[in-house]
Amino acid sequence: KFISRRNYHKENAALAALLAAFLAFSFFSIDAPAITLLLFVVLGIIDSVFYADAAIGAKKKIKSAWLVLMLVIAGAMIYNYDIRPLMAGADMISFRRVSDLVKKKNLAENIIRSNTPYADEMRLRLASDIFYDATKIEDTEYVKWSLESIIKALENSLDKRQTDFSLNHTLGNLYLRKASLFKSGEDYEKAIGYYQQALLLSPKKQATIF
Numbered sequence: 001k002f003i004s005r006r007n008y009h010k011e012n013a014a015l016a017a018l019l020a021a022f023l024a025f026s027f028f029s030i031d032a033p034a035i036t037l038l039l040f041v042v043l044g045i046i047d048s049v050f051y052a053d054a055a056i057g058a059k060k061k062i063k064s065a066w067l068v069l070m071l072v073i074a075g076a077m078i079y080n081y082d083i084r085p086l087m088a089g090a091d092m093i094s095f096r097r098v099s100d101l102v103k104k105k106n107l108a109e110n111i112i113r114s115n116t117p118y119a120d121e122m123r124l125r126l127a128s129d130i131f132y133d134a135t136k137i138e139d140t141e142y143v144k145w146s147l148e149s150i151i152k153a154l155e156n157s158l159d160k161r162q163t164d165f166s167l168n169h170t171l172g173n174l175y176l177r178k179a180s181l182f183k184s185g186e187d188y189e190k191a192i193g194y195y196q197q198a199l200l201l202s203p204k205k206q207a208t209i210f
Contacts, residue, residue, distance in 0.1 A: 084116045092125060101142045108146060112153045120157045120167075126150060127170050134177050147178045168198040 088111060095107040111126050130146045137143055151174050158167045172194035179187035 081117055084114075085118050085122075088114045088116050088119070088122050092122060095126065096129060101137070101139055105142065105145070108149065112149060120161070123150065123153050123157065124166055124170055127154060127174060131170075131173055131177055134181060140181075144178075144182065147174055147181075150174060151178070163201055165198055165201045168194045168201060172198060 091107045091110045091114075095104060095111065098104050098107065108126060108130070111122055114122060116122070127150045130150050134143050134147060151171065154167055154171050154174070158164065158171065161167055172191045175187045175191035175194060178184065179191060
């Protein structure tokens with residue numbers, strides 16, 4: 001219906017082109033779609049204001065519908081790609097600063113359960129903190145829980161990204177730390193397996209070779 005000649009209006013052609021361009025861009029990149037969409041909304045508002053005198057009757061309804069559609073999409077995208085990652089980042093900062101283990105555990109669970117577009121990167125950062133905290137925190141129950149929880153989360157991520165060097169190398173580190181703290185031969189074997197896979201993916205990485 002939208003592309004049929006009888007329903008075509010030149011006033012919304014520019015907005016249709018912008019929407020198509022945005023969808024094409026979003027398909028290939030999620031780095032900053034909210035910024036692109038904000039530009040799209042601004043252009044749409046300018047278009048609506050510029051043609052305010054001509055926008056009467058059915059044309060006015062079409063423009064209003066476009067504006068509502070853009071605002072809804074913009075709000076959803078900004079929330080998903082900006083606000084939610086910022087909230088996860090705030091949890092990450094709090095995790096590093098807080099000393100109470102109950103609060104630390106709750107924050108870790110929030111980060112692990114997060115499903116933002118950058119969730120795997122946040123889990124890798126959390127894994128690095130847990131790796132180093134494991135030798136500083138005396139509560140062995142918490143240390144074991146944190147290591148096992150982040151290992152499980154990263155292994156779930158690895159199911160979708162098996163050729164990811166960082167995931168394999170980080171899992172090797174975590175299993176090695178767990179094995180050294182809790183004297184588990186099985187964990188040593190798993191650490192070696194992940195290190196070997198990491199070396200296959202990137203043979204010249206010095207940290208893994210060491």
